[in-house]
Amino acid sequence: MMAGNGFAKNKDTSRRIRLGMVGGGEGSFIGAAHRIAARLDDEFELVAGALSSTPAKAHASATALRIAPERSYADYGEMARAEATREDGIDAVVIVTPNHLHVPVALAFAEQGIHIICDKPIATSLADAQKLAQVVRERNLHFLLTHTYSGYPMVRQAREMIAAGELGDIRIVQVEYAQDWLGQPIEQQGNKQAAWRNDPAQAGPAGALGDIGTHAYHLARYVSGLKVQELSAELSTFVAGRALDDHVQVMLHYEGGARGMLWASQVASGAVNALRLRVYGTQASLHFDQERPEELRFARQGEPAQCLRRGLAPASSAIAGMSRIPAGHPEGYLEAFAQLYRDFAQAWRKGTDGANGVEGHMPGLDDGIDGMAFVEAAIRSHRDGAKWTKLQAI
Amino acid sequence: MMAGNGFAKNKDTSRRIRLGMVGGGEGSFIGAAHRIAARLDDEFELVAGALSSTPAKAHASATALRIAPERSYADYGEMARAEATREDGIDAVVIVTPNHLHVPVALAFAEQGIHIICDKPIATSLADAQKLAQVVRERNLHFLLTHTYSGYPMVRQAREMIAAGELGDIRIVQVEYAQDWLGQPIEQQGNKQAAWRNDPAQAGPAGALGDIGTHAYHLARYVSGLKVQELSAELSTFVAGRALDDHVQVMLHYEGGARGMLWASQVASGAVNALRLRVYGTQASLHFDQERPEELRFARQGEPAQCLRRGLAPASSAIAGMSRIPAGHPEGYLEAFAQLYRDFAQAWRKGTDGANGVEGHMPGLDDGIDGMAFVEAAIRSHRDGAKWTKLQAI
Amino acid sequence: MMAGNGFAKNKDTSRRIRLGMVGGGEGSFIGAAHRIAARLDDEFELVAGALSSTPAKAHASATALRIAPERSYADYGEMARAEATREDGIDAVVIVTPNHLHVPVALAFAEQGIHIICDKPIATSLADAQKLAQVVRERNLHFLLTHTYSGYPMVRQAREMIAAGELGDIRIVQVEYAQDWLGQPIEQQGNKQAAWRNDPAQAGPAGALGDIGTHAYHLARYVSGLKVQELSAELSTFVAGRALDDHVQVMLHYEGGARGMLWASQVASGAVNALRLRVYGTQASLHFDQERPEELRFARQGEPAQCLRRGLAPASSAIAGMSRIPAGHPEGYLEAFAQLYRDFAQAWRKGTDGANGVEGHMPGLDDGIDGMAFVEAAIRSHRDGAKWTKLQAI
């Protein structure tokens, strides 16, 4: 094991985990969200970064973040090599670049034995995702894919209730993710966040499908515990001049016979960040709405619906110990995000095998690969006129 | 024009419109709902009936409803002929039988020149619907198809706002209708309402698709004002031993390029009567939830959502005069139902041409035919593996 | 027993109960609401009226309502005498006049042995209310006081759950009724509904206190089952030039030690008809919101709240048989109103003793007297600087 980043160090549990960040400089929403999430439970410290591809911006951002000048790098490759040789080198890298860089950056750090925390989607192709997974697994590294919504306590409550059979056999899984911020061609008007997301060279072959469709897909899979076997999909582009899809509708076959729909749109006027999941079994259903994340509607057939809330729900080992504050004091998105960092810290401190799945609730490599299989199957089905299309086995 | 049922009499506007009913005897929810709806605004009186195919039940029901014994008929054909010859014969017949009888009963009365109020779906096949329409049009009769949900003030508010362009061009139409009362095989356990709905001989070739899918489809079309051009559908039957579908998912292409999904299920545990419509245009969206029918969410892109309510909404000629009671005093399903009867009464009193569409907001023949075209296209698409399938032009 | 209005006739249960109406002519919201409520379940027919103090308006209204010309009276006294002598005379009178006429009109009909359905408040003073009650009781007449909100199924569900001890001992009763339609001095600008309500000669000594405060008070009492012993109140008049209160706040002592607040305001900008009740016991609480009347929130300490709905609630004998339509098909204000008419019809057909209380859930004389005791105690307390003031025993 090289360069002080491996498991040997994990024994020193009193210290904070050292992070470096690639991307996430000034103006990046998601970089800031990662930093707050990492800081919230005081398990991490940010000590290095290649925060922007523009050197001046990278260094200004590093200064603002109190990163030592010598650990602000102009280049992620250089950062990986340099940090791997330091006694106090980073334990893990946080990758918050546009999609097309996820795999090359992750590979650079994985090859130095540095653990990885990576934004979704994991890659721009299934093949790339699989290639990355192979390297990460060979190196026995921890890999957190930040499907943030899986960090909400009520999402984990739902997952656990379904696993415990409280809904009966699952029949229906309805998931949707609606936004409206791409309702106009703002990528043609100087909005950088919109620009890379609609540039196939940076975003990959999927627009809304990759950006938020993968979140919806992951949430459905994460909570239901069911694999998707085949799908029928249609991709649409409503805004003229846009290179990628901004709207997708999908019908799905889950294992065990469950059916479901998935809708993801970034042109749904009046929708802000409307990620919603409903799962129906033979006995009961659960509804989750990301914009009211402390609530979970649980309805048994023929009985009054119950309004489960964090701290007011059937006992769940999944969320025992998750709360930082009592029921009635709302937690939100940043706390969900911080939960993923807690998952990562827990795995790191325990020194468990980094191969994904082992960490339990933490989304990782398998989730990333599965998401890419979904994206590619949806594109194929769309091209074949909504033909039922199998997901490539992972 | 024969027997006092034609337009000549319409000049006498002070009297109540005389109704006969076929079906709807004791134990029928929908028969009672029709009677309350007819009574609510004091424009109708029920004076005749063939209330059940079981004579004893028919007459007991007639007595309970204060129908004169000589106008309680054992047979709808006899009723049509007898009422047509009375000076005080019925002006219109209300048909609340299982689906397979809609067309034969309607034809029997249409041929006597008696106007028609008929439950949905209009028929069990598109061909039958077209045949009926031809007769009704030749006779110049009024025809109300009771798609009840189109009688809600906020549904009409939505329809008018969309027609006025307040949403911009329509991009997305999401509609769903979820229930759970058929989640178990109750049709095999003596439930009569469930039994005929799952018997192809009485219900026709569609289960949930025909029973509630047609309501969802109608609501989407009625509010959006858009025709559906083609669809990709899947029908499922979750409950073992059931002959018809109990769950359907559909993707749709609307005219003008709008996309949408339709979901109808009668096995969605915990859902009661969850009919919901959301329409998104280039500028704004509208959400309607039948279980909170006094509310309509209106959200312009980037602005706070507005909670429109009956009496608290932009001026709408469609709903001017619809309210019986001030804002804040909730109206419900029966009042929506009564609105359809009001529409019918208004058409009847004005003596307008009965061909549907003329009456403006009142659902009628075209809606019925369109619904059957939807049912048949969905079945064909399902059989062809969710292939995009055109609706037969009407 | 005189004039065909007494109990002897009650044996003929097949016929509709014959109603006459005093007040409620064209333009009256509450008159129309009474008529729809009476008609909804087909137990009543309106056959006579003194619909307006303006003869032309009275007769035009009667014609529009299909009342025979000879039974449209210019004067309520004449109507009482004439109807009492007809073989087919009215069984009951509906009183929908301004407040100051409730008692004189009711007395005129009571003295003829005609049963009474009367708008609230029953009188403009406690003494008048008691005087009326004495006459009604001596004549053994039925008396319905239309506290409409007590007809909602979920209100009765709440009442029954509390009576059954499902909340434990009651500790807190919070009730409020907020409107905004008197936020500006519209009574000085030609609004007739506002004008009489703010004229002490017609409304009595209380403004918002009498108009909606009595509804809130009744709802709290009706559901909790608890008497109020004393109160501390303040009346306010926000709109300049207004003679009566338009805003009232009260603290209350209920029997058994429960505490509570009551707030009623007609100047609460943005409130439409916001009547809300919350009752907390040692074990659980119930919340009712009149603007969403099909829902009832039930929350046990430390457990998830349950969303009770009509048709989805613990078994309740109070509401068994109340539903006209299945769960999920919303009922509203008119159906609640119709329930009071059903209560009256049931009492009338059973021929039970008309003294209030006997009819069970139907609000009557005692409710009216209690409401006046509340009004008078509130006014006294206000004048004494919010001093704790006992309600006069009834």
Added chain:
Amino acid sequence: MMAGNGFAKNKDTSRRIRLGMVGGGEGSFIGAAHRIAARLDDEFELVAGALSSTPAKAHASATALRIAPERSYADYGEMARAEATREDGIDAVVIVTPNHLHVPVALAFAEQGIHIICDKPIATSLADAQKLAQVVRERNLHFLLTHTYSGYPMVRQAREMIAAGELGDIRIVQVEYAQDWLGQPIEQQGNKQAAWRNDPAQAGPAGALGDIGTHAYHLARYVSGLKVQELSAELSTFVAGRALDDHVQVMLHYEGGARGMLWASQVASGAVNALRLRVYGTQASLHFDQERPEELRFARQGEPAQCLRRGLAPASSAIAGMSRIPAGHPEGYLEAFAQLYRDFAQAWRKGTDGANGVEGHMPGLDDGIDGMAFVEAAIRSHRDGAKWTKLQAI
């Protein structure tokens, strides 16, 4: 200026503000909340503490929090003296003890010129609060009183809208704070949080009144911008054996003629942390519910209500720059708490005069004194039979 804690140092804006904490050891909810809040925006570091009055617990807690052993103190007086003499001594102390220690601890640090962040209520008597204020002002120190709810973006949005006149003149202020965790005598069963709150020696003379009533009072005052002139109050104790009130109801007179009610209860079964504020003006109203803190209902008279949300609301300078994450990604209680720390950091870095009020939105000394005046007036009014009682001028 002494000991490195004064304004001179404020020029070094790049470093984190150094905090010490008194109280808040293991098991303290509020101590942990303060630490997360301080950490969230990376402006503070915790370097010293007297975390418990039990030395072993104090040191174990310090170790867990990575506080250097020599800066873990057994005694707050010692801590104040020692830190004041260090070059790297703390800039501010965080006081999270039971109420009775707030003033003595604050005085100990104030006398050393150390800034103060203190839990509410500021004191157990108005006289003590005034005495503390005098010392803090003489020393020109910053003082943050953590009325957390005033840190919510939508609370500040409301405050700014009211100040800008968007509601017109304020007529009504309704505020309530309901919990149920003291519904049973858990202070007699070993619950420490409950025990000190119901011990007059530690909590002062007020129970629910001081613990949550002061929060409700502050929120009403903070948002409305109005002073309270007099009140009529009743305190109740529902749980047998309890020394202090667990339920309070109050009627209030605000300056300018506004009226309002305040209800605070810790025995409201089924309520979790239900702090709600409604303010009505001559033109519009605002509703805030702490359990859904991202939403603010804004309703103009006669218009549809608007659902303001963070990021979807009229421009507000108060909340510009408050968001850490985009609309639709919910923030919660900890983010609101962190906002107060941001306010403090901003004041500290600007080196503004610490006298409260100068910092704008940050709650401070005046809020604390006003809260004690409210508590004492409520107790007096209660003892005088709900007599209208003036608040002592501050």
